[in-house]
Amino acid sequence: MNQSSKDNSDSSTNPAILVDNLTVSYGPVPALLDVSFKVPAGQLIGIIGPNGSGKSTLIKAILGFLKPDFGTVYLFGEPAAHAKGRVAYVPQRGSVDWDFPVSVQEVVLMGRYGHVPWWKNLGQQEWQLADDALEMVRMSHYRKRQIGELSGGQQQRVFMARAMAQGADILLLDEPFAGVDAATERAILDVLEQTKQAGKTLLVVHHDLTTAAEYFDALILLKQRLYAFGSPEAVLHRRLLSEVYEGSLRIFSDLSQTTKNS
Template sequence: MNGAEVANSATRKGSEHPDAPLAIHDLTVAYHRRPVLWDVDLVLPKGKLIGIVGPNGAGKSTLIKAVLDLTPRASGRVQFYGKSYREQRHRVGYVPQRESVDWDFPVTVQDVVTMGRYRQIGWFRRVSKAHRQAAYTALERVGMADFADRQISQLSGGQQQRVFLARALAQEAEIYFMDEPFAGVDASTEKAIVTILQGLRASGSTVLVVHHDLQTVPQYFDHVVMLNMRVVAHGPTEEVFTEENLVKTYGGRLTLFDEAVRAVTQHRAKK
């Protein structure tokens, strides 16, 4: 082992960002040799709403999955509050894409939300009344308490998304990862979700959201991560969400681009 390697392994063990909810160093992910994420470096601030934007196939979902150990990493290091994910799982909440599950599954809304408590309940144990109550409270927060006993196949898209959000709330985490929570939901659900996200921020939580609608980015998010295989830019939305960075992220996809530029200029004009 030469000197450089020793120094390297020393920083590897220690943590440069013990307070950051999430610090990613040199993360690379590849599917069958085709890279999806390349040398991603990110340190996220605490207590912010952070949007991840980027074109289709930019690796937005993959970033979340790699960070949560759901997808193998080719290289890189991920730390939550200065420690590994394994040690900090109880502080992390997750909302997967709505389409990733079978909504015909024979469970009720209450059952799904209670799954957010399974980690706390632990192996073999039955679900206690206290945990059911916690799940019900989460359902109330997303305005779905009336639906607790419904079978999940009877829900609309927006309602499904609220149920998934309630399940994450039931996890009582400090940092949340949400994969396209606004995809295919109606206007009132979108508003309700935004309100809940702002409530989470107010209570000191950090929320990372994969987002598609560029127009609402300045309105919803304090910080933004602009991703296209690598991190094009990240930082406070005011500074980073600019025409120049949008061109770098989206390239020549002009229709999208025009829309976003309009959003940016409108937002600036309001200020």
């Protein structure tokens, strides 16, 4: 038997995301400098790092919204530009204009437009896919509501439903837990886990170090450069964190102190 035969074009053998020597700048100082890592398919990965460390920039560069100064992003072995339909994005909440008069159902259906030729109306099957996605995030009851009338956590779930309806293999989420209550956080985490069980790859910007180990298979620690990438136990290392978070980590240890004393 010839064991050395390889087929590099088979997407199942390629990492879902391969970031290779990525440098991205807005001005003279790079927001990301020489970042390289790869994510196998089917993993739930957290991106952590202090404010301004380049987390959102990394997500936008993987999406192709930002042009790198240097380096390349490959999705399933293809340059990212060729794999656009395989990636869905759930934006940071503050970045969306909620006054836009559109219903929950319409937001989710927008995820299907790329799949339907422009001369056709969305058919029964498209509506069904949108309904299934809303069911998954437990938002079916709200399908007729205006998106602007929902709470932050509900809006987040609708955007997850849209990403799901899009049929993407990779989901990129920017701080999905920011500003939501504990019950909503649990509901969103359930959806992330179900999505992972369905074989999708998820990259999630996360700001809470106290839950990072519980939520994610692996973590990316970023501050302009990639400081660490690996198991939560390896990345959430005291010395590493104090180097990256500097003064702000004191808040974190004060918190654990408070819990111990109470």
